[in-house]
Amino acid sequence: MMMNQAYEKEIVAIILYTSAFFIIMSVVLVLFFYFSRKKIIQKELEKKDLEIQYQKELLSAVIITQEDERKRIAQDLHDDISSKLNIVSLNSHLLTTPNLSEAEVKEITGNIINLTGKALDNSRKIAHGLLPPVLDKFGLHAGVEELCLEFCSSKSVEVNYQNNVQFNDSDKDKHLHVFRVLQELMNNSLRHGKASIVSILFEENNNVKTCRYSDNGIGFDLKNSINQKGLGMKNIESRIAFLNGVITIDSQINKGITVVFNF
Incomplete structure:
Protein backbone atom coordinates (compact mmCIF):
# COMPACT_ATOMS: atom_id res chain seq x y z
CA MET A 1 0.00 0.00 0.00
CA GLY A 129 17.67 73.18 -73.81
CA LEU A 130 14.17 72.87 -72.35
CA LEU A 131 12.93 70.36 -74.93
CA PRO A 132 15.10 69.42 -77.94
CA PRO A 133 12.88 69.68 -81.06
CA VAL A 134 14.47 66.60 -82.65
CA LEU A 135 13.64 64.52 -79.57
CA ASP A 136 10.06 65.78 -79.57
CA LYS A 137 9.47 65.29 -83.31
CA PHE A 138 11.56 62.23 -84.18
CA GLY A 139 12.00 60.33 -80.92
CA LEU A 140 14.75 59.25 -78.54
CA HIS A 141 17.08 57.71 -81.12
CA ALA A 142 17.23 60.92 -83.19
CA GLY A 143 17.54 63.01 -80.03
CA VAL A 144 20.53 61.00 -78.75
CA GLU A 145 22.11 61.11 -82.22
CA GLU A 146 21.90 64.90 -82.21
CA LEU A 147 23.24 65.03 -78.63
CA CYS A 148 26.24 62.92 -79.68
CA LEU A 149 26.87 65.17 -82.70
CA GLU A 150 26.79 68.26 -80.47
CA PHE A 151 29.41 66.80 -78.15
CA CYS A 152 31.55 65.55 -81.06
CA SER A 153 31.46 69.03 -82.63
CA SER A 154 33.51 70.31 -79.69
CA LYS A 155 36.44 68.22 -81.05
CA SER A 156 37.34 67.34 -77.46
CA VAL A 157 35.50 64.01 -77.26
CA GLU A 158 34.67 61.07 -79.53
CA VAL A 159 31.21 59.55 -79.01
CA ASN A 160 30.42 56.00 -80.13
CA TYR A 161 26.66 55.47 -80.24
CA GLN A 162 24.86 52.23 -81.11
CA ASN A 163 21.13 51.55 -80.87
CA ASN A 164 19.57 48.07 -81.13
CA VAL A 165 16.14 49.09 -79.81
CA GLN A 166 12.91 50.16 -81.49
CA PHE A 167 11.51 52.97 -79.35
CA ASN A 168 7.75 53.47 -79.03
CA ASP A 169 6.53 57.02 -79.71
CA SER A 170 3.90 56.66 -76.97
CA ASP A 171 6.71 56.61 -74.37
CA LYS A 172 8.04 60.08 -75.20
CA ASP A 173 7.63 61.31 -71.62
CA LYS A 174 9.81 58.45 -70.37
CA HIS A 175 12.30 58.97 -73.18
CA LEU A 176 12.84 62.57 -72.09
CA HIS A 177 14.13 61.26 -68.74
CA VAL A 178 16.46 58.83 -70.53
CA PHE A 179 17.72 61.70 -72.67
CA ARG A 180 18.34 63.90 -69.58
CA VAL A 181 20.22 61.06 -67.88
CA LEU A 182 22.55 60.70 -70.88
CA GLN A 183 22.91 64.49 -71.09
CA GLU A 184 23.94 64.62 -67.41
CA LEU A 185 26.35 61.69 -67.81
CA MET A 186 28.01 63.22 -70.88
CA ASN A 187 28.36 66.61 -69.19
CA ASN A 188 29.98 64.88 -66.20
CA SER A 189 32.33 62.95 -68.49
CA LEU A 190 33.59 66.17 -70.08
CA ARG A 191 33.59 68.55 -67.12
CA HIS A 192 34.72 66.27 -64.33
CA GLY A 193 35.88 63.04 -65.98
CA LYS A 194 38.10 64.71 -68.63
CA ALA A 195 37.10 61.86 -70.96
CA SER A 196 38.12 61.72 -74.61
CA ILE A 197 35.93 58.73 -75.58
CA VAL A 198 32.30 58.10 -74.63
CA SER A 199 30.26 55.02 -75.58
CA ILE A 200 26.47 54.61 -75.52
CA LEU A 201 24.66 51.35 -76.30
CA PHE A 202 20.92 50.61 -76.23
CA GLU A 203 19.83 46.95 -76.07
CA GLU A 204 16.60 45.08 -75.32
CA ASN A 205 16.09 41.69 -73.66
CA ASN A 206 12.72 40.23 -72.63
CA ASN A 207 10.99 43.58 -73.30
CA VAL A 208 13.36 45.37 -70.92
CA LYS A 209 15.35 48.19 -72.51
CA THR A 210 18.87 48.73 -71.20
CA CYS A 211 21.34 51.54 -71.75
CA ARG A 212 25.06 51.00 -71.20
CA TYR A 213 27.15 54.16 -70.86
CA SER A 214 30.92 54.31 -70.41
CA ASP A 215 33.86 56.68 -70.77
CA ASN A 216 37.64 56.57 -70.50
CA GLY A 217 37.91 59.48 -68.06
CA ILE A 218 39.66 59.83 -64.72
CA GLY A 219 36.82 58.07 -62.89
CA PHE A 220 36.16 58.44 -59.17
CA ASP A 221 36.13 56.51 -55.91
CA LEU A 222 32.71 54.91 -55.40
CA LYS A 223 33.42 54.52 -51.67
CA ASN A 224 33.54 58.29 -51.31
CA SER A 225 30.11 59.36 -50.05
CA ILE A 226 30.54 62.81 -51.62
CA ASN A 227 30.69 61.22 -55.08
CA GLN A 228 27.65 59.05 -54.35
CA LYS A 229 25.54 61.92 -53.01
CA GLY A 230 26.44 64.57 -55.57
CA LEU A 231 23.52 66.52 -56.99
CA GLY A 232 24.15 65.20 -60.49
CA MET A 233 24.03 61.57 -59.38
CA LYS A 234 20.92 62.18 -57.26
CA ASN A 235 19.24 63.78 -60.26
CA ILE A 236 20.11 60.73 -62.38
CA GLU A 237 18.88 58.30 -59.72
CA SER A 238 15.61 60.20 -59.34
CA ARG A 239 14.93 59.96 -63.08
CA ILE A 240 15.70 56.22 -63.12
CA ALA A 241 13.40 55.76 -60.10
CA PHE A 242 10.64 57.59 -62.01
CA LEU A 243 11.15 55.09 -64.86
CA ASN A 244 10.90 52.18 -62.35
CA GLY A 245 14.36 51.18 -63.52
CA VAL A 246 17.53 49.97 -61.86
CA ILE A 247 20.92 51.63 -62.20
CA THR A 248 24.40 50.27 -61.47
CA ILE A 249 27.54 52.39 -61.46
CA ASP A 250 31.09 51.10 -61.65
CA SER A 251 34.08 53.41 -61.52
CA GLN A 252 37.70 53.44 -60.41
CA ILE A 253 40.33 56.14 -60.29
CA ASN A 254 41.92 56.54 -63.76
CA LYS A 255 39.71 53.78 -65.18
CA GLY A 256 36.68 55.76 -66.29
CA ILE A 257 33.06 55.02 -65.46
CA THR A 258 30.44 52.50 -66.57
CA VAL A 259 26.75 53.11 -65.94
CA VAL A 260 24.07 50.58 -66.80
CA PHE A 261 20.37 51.32 -66.35
CA ASN A 262 17.10 49.84 -67.61
CA PHE A 263 13.75 51.45 -68.32
Missing part, protein backbone atom coordinates in the same frame (compact mmCIF):
# COMPACT_ATOMS: atom_id res chain seq x y z
CA MET A 2 2.86 2.34 1.00
CA MET A 3 4.67 1.42 -2.18
CA ASN A 4 1.61 2.30 -4.23
CA GLN A 5 1.36 5.69 -2.53
CA ALA A 6 5.05 6.35 -3.16
CA TYR A 7 4.64 5.27 -6.77
CA GLU A 8 1.63 7.56 -7.18
CA LYS A 9 3.56 10.47 -5.69
CA GLU A 10 6.38 9.80 -8.15
CA ILE A 11 3.92 9.82 -11.03
CA VAL A 12 2.35 13.05 -9.80
CA ALA A 13 5.80 14.62 -9.38
CA ILE A 14 6.81 13.57 -12.90
CA ILE A 15 3.56 14.98 -14.30
CA LEU A 16 4.07 18.22 -12.37
CA TYR A 17 7.71 18.56 -13.48
CA THR A 18 6.78 17.68 -17.04
CA SER A 19 3.92 20.19 -17.01
CA ALA A 20 6.18 22.84 -15.50
CA PHE A 21 8.82 22.10 -18.15
CA PHE A 22 6.31 22.46 -20.99
CA ILE A 23 4.88 25.63 -19.44
CA ILE A 24 8.37 27.12 -19.15
CA MET A 25 9.21 26.05 -22.71
CA SER A 26 5.93 27.55 -23.93
CA VAL A 27 6.69 30.82 -22.18
CA VAL A 28 10.23 30.82 -23.61
CA LEU A 29 8.92 30.13 -27.12
CA VAL A 30 6.25 32.82 -26.78
CA LEU A 31 8.86 35.33 -25.59
CA PHE A 32 11.25 34.23 -28.33
CA PHE A 33 8.65 34.68 -31.06
CA TYR A 34 7.46 37.94 -29.51
CA PHE A 35 10.91 39.50 -29.41
CA SER A 36 11.83 38.01 -32.82
CA ARG A 37 8.67 39.46 -34.32
CA LYS A 38 9.36 42.76 -32.60
CA LYS A 39 12.89 42.79 -34.00
CA ILE A 40 11.61 41.98 -37.51
CA ILE A 41 9.00 44.75 -37.28
CA GLN A 42 11.68 47.16 -36.03
CA LYS A 43 13.95 46.26 -38.94
CA GLU A 44 11.06 46.68 -41.38
CA LEU A 45 10.31 50.10 -39.90
CA GLU A 46 13.98 51.06 -40.17
CA LYS A 47 13.97 49.87 -43.79
CA LYS A 48 10.84 51.92 -44.49
CA ASP A 49 12.45 54.96 -42.85
CA LEU A 50 15.54 54.53 -45.04
CA GLU A 51 13.34 54.22 -48.14
CA ILE A 52 11.40 57.35 -47.16
CA GLN A 53 14.65 59.21 -46.52
CA TYR A 54 16.01 58.04 -49.87
CA GLN A 55 12.84 59.19 -51.65
CA LYS A 56 13.09 62.55 -49.88
CA GLU A 57 16.70 62.92 -51.04
CA LEU A 58 15.70 62.08 -54.62
CA LEU A 59 12.81 64.53 -54.50
CA SER A 60 15.09 67.18 -53.05
CA ALA A 61 17.60 66.59 -55.85
CA VAL A 62 14.86 66.99 -58.47
CA ILE A 63 13.58 70.20 -56.88
CA ILE A 64 17.09 71.69 -56.57
CA THR A 65 17.88 70.74 -60.18
CA GLN A 66 14.64 72.32 -61.39
CA GLU A 67 15.32 75.50 -59.42
CA ASP A 68 18.89 75.69 -60.77
CA GLU A 69 17.54 75.24 -64.28
CA ARG A 70 14.97 77.99 -63.74
CA LYS A 71 17.66 80.33 -62.40
CA ARG A 72 19.85 79.57 -65.43
CA ILE A 73 16.99 80.27 -67.84
CA ALA A 74 16.07 83.47 -65.99
CA GLN A 75 19.72 84.56 -66.09
CA ASP A 76 19.96 83.82 -69.82
CA LEU A 77 16.75 85.72 -70.52
CA HIS A 78 17.85 88.70 -68.45
CA ASP A 79 21.53 88.90 -69.44
CA ASP A 80 21.24 88.01 -73.09
CA ILE A 81 17.83 88.31 -74.71
CA SER A 82 16.49 91.09 -72.47
CA SER A 83 19.62 93.22 -72.89
CA LYS A 84 19.56 92.80 -76.68
CA LEU A 85 15.88 93.71 -76.86
CA ASN A 86 16.56 96.82 -74.75
CA ILE A 87 19.16 97.93 -77.28
CA VAL A 88 16.74 97.15 -80.12
CA SER A 89 14.16 99.34 -78.36
CA LEU A 90 16.67 102.21 -78.00
CA ASN A 91 17.65 101.94 -81.67
CA SER A 92 13.99 101.93 -82.67
CA HIS A 93 13.47 105.18 -80.77
CA LEU A 94 16.53 106.63 -82.50
CA LEU A 95 14.78 106.13 -85.83
CA THR A 96 12.20 108.70 -84.73
CA THR A 97 14.92 111.34 -84.33
CA PRO A 98 14.38 114.14 -86.90
CA ASN A 99 16.87 115.00 -89.66
CA LEU A 100 18.61 111.59 -89.70
CA SER A 101 20.84 111.04 -92.71
CA GLU A 102 20.37 108.04 -94.96
CA ALA A 103 23.62 106.53 -93.65
CA GLU A 104 22.48 106.92 -90.04
CA VAL A 105 19.11 105.30 -90.76
CA LYS A 106 20.90 102.43 -92.51
CA GLU A 107 23.29 101.94 -89.58
CA ILE A 108 20.51 101.99 -86.96
CA THR A 109 18.35 99.63 -89.02
CA GLY A 110 21.30 97.26 -89.43
CA ASN A 111 21.86 97.25 -85.67
CA ILE A 112 18.18 96.41 -85.07
CA ILE A 113 18.23 93.55 -87.59
CA ASN A 114 21.53 92.18 -86.22
CA LEU A 115 20.46 92.27 -82.56
CA THR A 116 17.01 90.86 -83.32
CA GLY A 117 18.64 87.93 -85.15
CA LYS A 118 20.94 87.23 -82.20
CA ALA A 119 18.02 87.39 -79.75
CA LEU A 120 16.08 84.88 -81.88
CA ASP A 121 19.07 82.51 -82.06
CA ASN A 122 19.54 82.64 -78.30
CA SER A 123 15.83 82.09 -77.64
CA ARG A 124 16.01 78.99 -79.85
CA LYS A 125 18.97 77.71 -77.82
CA ILE A 126 17.05 78.19 -74.58
CA ALA A 127 14.01 76.41 -76.04
CA HIS A 128 16.27 73.63 -77.32
Whole structure:
Protein backbone atom coordinates (compact mmCIF):
# COMPACT_ATOMS: atom_id res chain seq x y z
CA MET A 1 0.00 0.00 0.00
CA MET A 2 2.86 2.34 1.00
CA MET A 3 4.67 1.42 -2.18
CA ASN A 4 1.61 2.30 -4.23
CA GLN A 5 1.36 5.69 -2.53
CA ALA A 6 5.05 6.35 -3.16
CA TYR A 7 4.64 5.27 -6.77
CA GLU A 8 1.63 7.56 -7.18
CA LYS A 9 3.56 10.47 -5.69
CA GLU A 10 6.38 9.80 -8.15
CA ILE A 11 3.92 9.82 -11.03
CA VAL A 12 2.35 13.05 -9.80
CA ALA A 13 5.80 14.62 -9.38
CA ILE A 14 6.81 13.57 -12.90
CA ILE A 15 3.56 14.98 -14.30
CA LEU A 16 4.07 18.22 -12.37
CA TYR A 17 7.71 18.56 -13.48
CA THR A 18 6.78 17.68 -17.04
CA SER A 19 3.92 20.19 -17.01
CA ALA A 20 6.18 22.84 -15.50
CA PHE A 21 8.82 22.10 -18.15
CA PHE A 22 6.31 22.46 -20.99
CA ILE A 23 4.88 25.63 -19.44
CA ILE A 24 8.37 27.12 -19.15
CA MET A 25 9.21 26.05 -22.71
CA SER A 26 5.93 27.55 -23.93
CA VAL A 27 6.69 30.82 -22.18
CA VAL A 28 10.23 30.82 -23.61
CA LEU A 29 8.92 30.13 -27.12
CA VAL A 30 6.25 32.82 -26.78
CA LEU A 31 8.86 35.33 -25.59
CA PHE A 32 11.25 34.23 -28.33
CA PHE A 33 8.65 34.68 -31.06
CA TYR A 34 7.46 37.94 -29.51
CA PHE A 35 10.91 39.50 -29.41
CA SER A 36 11.83 38.01 -32.82
CA ARG A 37 8.67 39.46 -34.32
CA LYS A 38 9.36 42.76 -32.60
CA LYS A 39 12.89 42.79 -34.00
CA ILE A 40 11.61 41.98 -37.51
CA ILE A 41 9.00 44.75 -37.28
CA GLN A 42 11.68 47.16 -36.03
CA LYS A 43 13.95 46.26 -38.94
CA GLU A 44 11.06 46.68 -41.38
CA LEU A 45 10.31 50.10 -39.90
CA GLU A 46 13.98 51.06 -40.17
CA LYS A 47 13.97 49.87 -43.79
CA LYS A 48 10.84 51.92 -44.49
CA ASP A 49 12.45 54.96 -42.85
CA LEU A 50 15.54 54.53 -45.04
CA GLU A 51 13.34 54.22 -48.14
CA ILE A 52 11.40 57.35 -47.16
CA GLN A 53 14.65 59.21 -46.52
CA TYR A 54 16.01 58.04 -49.87
CA GLN A 55 12.84 59.19 -51.65
CA LYS A 56 13.09 62.55 -49.88
CA GLU A 57 16.70 62.92 -51.04
CA LEU A 58 15.70 62.08 -54.62
CA LEU A 59 12.81 64.53 -54.50
CA SER A 60 15.09 67.18 -53.05
CA ALA A 61 17.60 66.59 -55.85
CA VAL A 62 14.86 66.99 -58.47
CA ILE A 63 13.58 70.20 -56.88
CA ILE A 64 17.09 71.69 -56.57
CA THR A 65 17.88 70.74 -60.18
CA GLN A 66 14.64 72.32 -61.39
CA GLU A 67 15.32 75.50 -59.42
CA ASP A 68 18.89 75.69 -60.77
CA GLU A 69 17.54 75.24 -64.28
CA ARG A 70 14.97 77.99 -63.74
CA LYS A 71 17.66 80.33 -62.40
CA ARG A 72 19.85 79.57 -65.43
CA ILE A 73 16.99 80.27 -67.84
CA ALA A 74 16.07 83.47 -65.99
CA GLN A 75 19.72 84.56 -66.09
CA ASP A 76 19.96 83.82 -69.82
CA LEU A 77 16.75 85.72 -70.52
CA HIS A 78 17.85 88.70 -68.45
CA ASP A 79 21.53 88.90 -69.44
CA ASP A 80 21.24 88.01 -73.09
CA ILE A 81 17.83 88.31 -74.71
CA SER A 82 16.49 91.09 -72.47
CA SER A 83 19.62 93.22 -72.89
CA LYS A 84 19.56 92.80 -76.68
CA LEU A 85 15.88 93.71 -76.86
CA ASN A 86 16.56 96.82 -74.75
CA ILE A 87 19.16 97.93 -77.28
CA VAL A 88 16.74 97.15 -80.12
CA SER A 89 14.16 99.34 -78.36
CA LEU A 90 16.67 102.21 -78.00
CA ASN A 91 17.65 101.94 -81.67
CA SER A 92 13.99 101.93 -82.67
CA HIS A 93 13.47 105.18 -80.77
CA LEU A 94 16.53 106.63 -82.50
CA LEU A 95 14.78 106.13 -85.83
CA THR A 96 12.20 108.70 -84.73
CA THR A 97 14.92 111.34 -84.33
CA PRO A 98 14.38 114.14 -86.90
CA ASN A 99 16.87 115.00 -89.66
CA LEU A 100 18.61 111.59 -89.70
CA SER A 101 20.84 111.04 -92.71
CA GLU A 102 20.37 108.04 -94.96
CA ALA A 103 23.62 106.53 -93.65
CA GLU A 104 22.48 106.92 -90.04
CA VAL A 105 19.11 105.30 -90.76
CA LYS A 106 20.90 102.43 -92.51
CA GLU A 107 23.29 101.94 -89.58
CA ILE A 108 20.51 101.99 -86.96
CA THR A 109 18.35 99.63 -89.02
CA GLY A 110 21.30 97.26 -89.43
CA ASN A 111 21.86 97.25 -85.67
CA ILE A 112 18.18 96.41 -85.07
CA ILE A 113 18.23 93.55 -87.59
CA ASN A 114 21.53 92.18 -86.22
CA LEU A 115 20.46 92.27 -82.56
CA THR A 116 17.01 90.86 -83.32
CA GLY A 117 18.64 87.93 -85.15
CA LYS A 118 20.94 87.23 -82.20
CA ALA A 119 18.02 87.39 -79.75
CA LEU A 120 16.08 84.88 -81.88
CA ASP A 121 19.07 82.51 -82.06
CA ASN A 122 19.54 82.64 -78.30
CA SER A 123 15.83 82.09 -77.64
CA ARG A 124 16.01 78.99 -79.85
CA LYS A 125 18.97 77.71 -77.82
CA ILE A 126 17.05 78.19 -74.58
CA ALA A 127 14.01 76.41 -76.04
CA HIS A 128 16.27 73.63 -77.32
CA GLY A 129 17.67 73.18 -73.81
CA LEU A 130 14.17 72.87 -72.35
CA LEU A 131 12.93 70.36 -74.93
CA PRO A 132 15.10 69.42 -77.94
CA PRO A 133 12.88 69.68 -81.06
CA VAL A 134 14.47 66.60 -82.65
CA LEU A 135 13.64 64.52 -79.57
CA ASP A 136 10.06 65.78 -79.57
CA LYS A 137 9.47 65.29 -83.31
CA PHE A 138 11.56 62.23 -84.18
CA GLY A 139 12.00 60.33 -80.92
CA LEU A 140 14.75 59.25 -78.54
CA HIS A 141 17.08 57.71 -81.12
CA ALA A 142 17.23 60.92 -83.19
CA GLY A 143 17.54 63.01 -80.03
CA VAL A 144 20.53 61.00 -78.75
CA GLU A 145 22.11 61.11 -82.22
CA GLU A 146 21.90 64.90 -82.21
CA LEU A 147 23.24 65.03 -78.63
CA CYS A 148 26.24 62.92 -79.68
CA LEU A 149 26.87 65.17 -82.70
CA GLU A 150 26.79 68.26 -80.47
CA PHE A 151 29.41 66.80 -78.15
CA CYS A 152 31.55 65.55 -81.06
CA SER A 153 31.46 69.03 -82.63
CA SER A 154 33.51 70.31 -79.69
CA LYS A 155 36.44 68.22 -81.05
CA SER A 156 37.34 67.34 -77.46
CA VAL A 157 35.50 64.01 -77.26
CA GLU A 158 34.67 61.07 -79.53
CA VAL A 159 31.21 59.55 -79.01
CA ASN A 160 30.42 56.00 -80.13
CA TYR A 161 26.66 55.47 -80.24
CA GLN A 162 24.86 52.23 -81.11
CA ASN A 163 21.13 51.55 -80.87
CA ASN A 164 19.57 48.07 -81.13
CA VAL A 165 16.14 49.09 -79.81
CA GLN A 166 12.91 50.16 -81.49
CA PHE A 167 11.51 52.97 -79.35
CA ASN A 168 7.75 53.47 -79.03
CA ASP A 169 6.53 57.02 -79.71
CA SER A 170 3.90 56.66 -76.97
CA ASP A 171 6.71 56.61 -74.37
CA LYS A 172 8.04 60.08 -75.20
CA ASP A 173 7.63 61.31 -71.62
CA LYS A 174 9.81 58.45 -70.37
CA HIS A 175 12.30 58.97 -73.18
CA LEU A 176 12.84 62.57 -72.09
CA HIS A 177 14.13 61.26 -68.74
CA VAL A 178 16.46 58.83 -70.53
CA PHE A 179 17.72 61.70 -72.67
CA ARG A 180 18.34 63.90 -69.58
CA VAL A 181 20.22 61.06 -67.88
CA LEU A 182 22.55 60.70 -70.88
CA GLN A 183 22.91 64.49 -71.09
CA GLU A 184 23.94 64.62 -67.41
CA LEU A 185 26.35 61.69 -67.81
CA MET A 186 28.01 63.22 -70.88
CA ASN A 187 28.36 66.61 -69.19
CA ASN A 188 29.98 64.88 -66.20
CA SER A 189 32.33 62.95 -68.49
CA LEU A 190 33.59 66.17 -70.08
CA ARG A 191 33.59 68.55 -67.12
CA HIS A 192 34.72 66.27 -64.33
CA GLY A 193 35.88 63.04 -65.98
CA LYS A 194 38.10 64.71 -68.63
CA ALA A 195 37.10 61.86 -70.96
CA SER A 196 38.12 61.72 -74.61
CA ILE A 197 35.93 58.73 -75.58
CA VAL A 198 32.30 58.10 -74.63
CA SER A 199 30.26 55.02 -75.58
CA ILE A 200 26.47 54.61 -75.52
CA LEU A 201 24.66 51.35 -76.30
CA PHE A 202 20.92 50.61 -76.23
CA GLU A 203 19.83 46.95 -76.07
CA GLU A 204 16.60 45.08 -75.32
CA ASN A 205 16.09 41.69 -73.66
CA ASN A 206 12.72 40.23 -72.63
CA ASN A 207 10.99 43.58 -73.30
CA VAL A 208 13.36 45.37 -70.92
CA LYS A 209 15.35 48.19 -72.51
CA THR A 210 18.87 48.73 -71.20
CA CYS A 211 21.34 51.54 -71.75
CA ARG A 212 25.06 51.00 -71.20
CA TYR A 213 27.15 54.16 -70.86
CA SER A 214 30.92 54.31 -70.41
CA ASP A 215 33.86 56.68 -70.77
CA ASN A 216 37.64 56.57 -70.50
CA GLY A 217 37.91 59.48 -68.06
CA ILE A 218 39.66 59.83 -64.72
CA GLY A 219 36.82 58.07 -62.89
CA PHE A 220 36.16 58.44 -59.17
CA ASP A 221 36.13 56.51 -55.91
CA LEU A 222 32.71 54.91 -55.40
CA LYS A 223 33.42 54.52 -51.67
CA ASN A 224 33.54 58.29 -51.31
CA SER A 225 30.11 59.36 -50.05
CA ILE A 226 30.54 62.81 -51.62
CA ASN A 227 30.69 61.22 -55.08
CA GLN A 228 27.65 59.05 -54.35
CA LYS A 229 25.54 61.92 -53.01
CA GLY A 230 26.44 64.57 -55.57
CA LEU A 231 23.52 66.52 -56.99
CA GLY A 232 24.15 65.20 -60.49
CA MET A 233 24.03 61.57 -59.38
CA LYS A 234 20.92 62.18 -57.26
CA ASN A 235 19.24 63.78 -60.26
CA ILE A 236 20.11 60.73 -62.38
CA GLU A 237 18.88 58.30 -59.72
CA SER A 238 15.61 60.20 -59.34
CA ARG A 239 14.93 59.96 -63.08
CA ILE A 240 15.70 56.22 -63.12
CA ALA A 241 13.40 55.76 -60.10
CA PHE A 242 10.64 57.59 -62.01
CA LEU A 243 11.15 55.09 -64.86
CA ASN A 244 10.90 52.18 -62.35
CA GLY A 245 14.36 51.18 -63.52
CA VAL A 246 17.53 49.97 -61.86
CA ILE A 247 20.92 51.63 -62.20
CA THR A 248 24.40 50.27 -61.47
CA ILE A 249 27.54 52.39 -61.46
CA ASP A 250 31.09 51.10 -61.65
CA SER A 251 34.08 53.41 -61.52
CA GLN A 252 37.70 53.44 -60.41
CA ILE A 253 40.33 56.14 -60.29
CA ASN A 254 41.92 56.54 -63.76
CA LYS A 255 39.71 53.78 -65.18
CA GLY A 256 36.68 55.76 -66.29
CA ILE A 257 33.06 55.02 -65.46
CA THR A 258 30.44 52.50 -66.57
CA VAL A 259 26.75 53.11 -65.94
CA VAL A 260 24.07 50.58 -66.80
CA PHE A 261 20.37 51.32 -66.35
CA ASN A 262 17.10 49.84 -67.61
CA PHE A 263 13.75 51.45 -68.32
